[in-house]
Amino acid sequence: GGGENKLHQQPKEHMKEAIRQCARKSLGLFARVVTGNWDSRFAEVEVTALMEMNAFVHRMRNLHPWIQEGEGGEGIFDLDKREDVREKLPKSLLKNLPCELRVSLGWDTDMTDIDLHVYEPSGEEASYENQKTRIGGRMSRDFTQGYGPEEYVIKSALGGKYVVKAKYYSSHREDFSGATTLLLRFTTNFGHHLHERTKVVALRLSENKEMVEVGSIDIPKKPWQD
Secondary structure (H helix, E strand, O other): OHHHHHHHOOHHHHHHHHHHHHHHHHHHHHHHHHHOOOOHHHOOHHHHHHHHHHHHHHHHHHHOHHHHOOOOOOOOOOHHHOHHHHOOOOHHHOOOOOEEEEEEEEEOOOOEEEEEEEEOOOOOEEEOOEOEOOOOOEEOOOOOOEOEOEEEEEOOOOOEEEEEEEEEEEEOOOOOOOOEEEEEEEEEEEOOOOOOEEEEEEEEEOOOOEEEEEEEEEEOOOHHHO
């Protein structure tokens, strides 16, 4: 009877299925961004989404391996078997790319140009005008429209302070209200599922051409850097 059916139902299994469905939907949305055809003001957003998607798969495989088990879970993280991904991306791009520091700057107003500047411990400035630094930092393209994000990554970070500044260069909106909100994310050990940590800073900018310090982060020095 009904009581017997309830006896054999396990709430935990429903919770696991909920997480499995969330993971499946998340991968579908990531894949849509990575493989989609977007307006030119969003050019190269696919690179950011690809990095996020690969890290997401790595994180879920290691922290929640049971998602791949049982009916509906087998092969859920095999991106190269997804038709929407396989047709547009070589398998060599479907791998986690960990880095010690990732800085991501986005904003909440369309048709806006905000420039990301990262000052490394070496004294060198990374920006759209200097996209590859001597210590290995890499800066993304300059987003002059849309919402960003502009990103800085470094695989093996030199110990010391990294200072992030943003320049509110211009807005092309017809309804320009004179302000936009920045959202800055510092992620250390990005792509390392046990050690990844993210710090978020929000800041309101109101004037064109304004250069402001958004935040900073200290990376511990390695023994051989002392």
